[in-house]
Amino acid sequence: MKNNHSEAKSRTLIELRSISKSFDGEQILCNIDLDIHDKEFVTLLGPSGCGKTTTLRIIGGFETPDEGDVFFDGARINDVPPYRRALNTVFQKYALFPHLNVYDNVAFGLRVQKVKEDEIRERVREMLEMTGLRGFENRKSATLSGGQQQRVAIARALINKPRVLLLDEPLGALDLKLRKDMQNELKRIQSATGITFIYVTHDQEEALSMSDTVVVMADGKIQQIGTPTDIYNEPVNAFVADFIGESNILDGSMLADCKARFAGHTFDCVDGGFAKNEPVDIVIRPEDVDVVSVEKGMLAGTVSGVTFKGDYYEIIVDVGGFKWMIETSDFVAPDAKIGLYIEPDAIHVMKKSEYSGKFGDYSTFSDEMDYLSDPDAEVEEE
Numbered sequence: 481m482k483n484n485h486s487e488a489k490s491r492t493l494i495e496l497r498s499i500s501k502s503f504d505g506e507q508i509l510c511n512i513d514l515d516i517h518d519k520e521f522v523t524l525l526g527p528s529g530c531g532k533t534t535t536l537r538i539i540g541g542f543e544t545p546d547e548g549d550v551f552f553d554g555a556r557i558n559d560v561p562p563y564r565r566a567l568n569t570v571f572q573k574y575a576l577f578p579h580l581n582v583y584d585n586v587a588f589g590l591r592v593q594k595v596k597e598d599e600i601r602e603r604v605r606e607m608l609e610m611t612g613l614r615g616f617e618n619r620k621s622a623t624l625s626g627g628q629q630q631r632v633a634i635a636r637a638l639i640n641k642p643r644v645l646l647l648d649e650p651l652g653a654l655d656l657k658l659r660k661d662m663q664n665e666l667k668r669i670q671s672a673t674g675i676t677f678i679y680v681t682h683d684q685e686e687a688l689s690m691s692d693t694v695v696v697m698a699d700g701k702i703q704q705i706g707t708p709t710d711i712y713n714e715p716v717n718a719f720v721a722d723f724i725g726e727s728n729i730l731d732g733s734m735l736a737d738c739k740a741r742f743a744g745h746t747f748d749c750v751d752g753g754f755a756k757n758e759p760v761d762i763v764i765r766p767e768d769v770d771v772v773s774v775e776k777g778m779l780a781g782t783v784s785g786v787t788f789k790g791d792y793y794e795i796i797v798d799v800g801g802f803k804w805m806i807e808t809s810d811f812v813a814p815d816a817k818i819g820l821y822i823e824p825d826a827i828h829v830m831k832k833s834e835y836s837g838k839f840g841d842y843s844t845f846s847d848e849m850d851y852l853s854d855p856d857a858e859v860e861e862e
């Protein structure tokens with residue numbers, strides 16, 4: 481699968497071609513194709529068990545694909561062992577040497593390579609500066625906080641100047657506040673060094689906030705590759721729409737280009753290119769639904785839940801049995817009858833997929849929906 485914005489990028493550094501992998505007869509990766517560009521911050525994102533770490537381990541050379549090829553800078557590296565690949569890895573468990581101080585932990589890799597002490601001193605200084613650890617040289621790593629230890633692990637991995645850094649849930653053990661700080665730090669370090677980062681996480685917010693490119697995976701397959709904005713605004717299927725942010729996902733059909741029918745109503749939208757009456761999934765983000773009076777609404781429903789979220793209210797609105805999630809800045813009373821108004825560009829139309837019908841609301845789709853949600857509009861099915 482190619483990135484849809486690859487023209488704007490530097491050249492391809494790593495290519496995965498038709499990679500498949502099974503463990504104990506169970507297929508874990510299925511035909512993975514991925515291009516990773518030089519200096520790119522790429523995140524593999526998906527739920528636990530979808531194959532992210534296995535993909536990372538194949539890139540690192542810790543795992544061999546059953547089928548397919550891995551290329552680095554144009555050369556096939558399937559048989560190249562990890563230590564001969566121009567990459568380094570940071571794991572969630574950072575495995576520092578507890579008896580060594582920060583300086584010696586960071587210098588370790590260079591000493592193994594028998595680099596001269598003068599040069600080591602200079603490079604360690606540079607790395608400690610980069611990772612915000614200046615002044616911590618003599619601290620034993622066991623006395624550092626989790627965030628500081630993770631910085632040491634990153635400094636240690638970067639000091640050999642790898643072309644690529646693989647990061648497997650490196651912030652997983654940190655608390656939320658520290659995670660946020662470290663996300664910013666990692667992004668800054670990545671752009672300052674120009675090293676390609678391949679990052680694994682199941683945290684969608686982390687992926688969206690740090691990455692140039694997000695690779696969404698599920699069930700051993702790549703579902704979508706794109707910029708964070710692409711992935712959020714134009715999810716390709718119900719899985720991506722559900723996994724990234726909150727979504728209302730409805731069954732619908734395309735009556736014609738820019739005419740979608742769902743929830744018993746025909747809506748103007750901006751998508752086209754579907755067959756006449758083709759069944760589709762419709763995605764509408766909670767923040768894209770306007771709350772209006774019943775008379776002005778395209779749909780009408782009853783508020784069944786209101787939760788104050790700080791700068792907005794999250795309300796659940798029952799429209800003919802389908803429960804919509806809506807974010808609004810106006811307070812709406814529980815049990816109020818309200819109208820919903822949806823602009824054409826808030827309606828995202830997706831082809832049906834194996835994930836259709838698995839997500840949507842908190843209840844099942846109701847056959848009575850057409851009648852209940854829109855009793856006045858006797859719109860003929862075309």
Ligand code: ATP
Pocket residue numbers: 503504508526527528529530531532533534535682
């Ligand atoms: P997580 O976020 O939980 O680490 P993941 O998306 O990184 O998930 P992987 O670690 O790639 O997923 O694992 C995918 C599946 O492959 C899991 O079911 C896991 O148990 C299995 N698996 C991974 N490595 C091995 C192995 N060496 N032997 C057997 N099964 C394995």
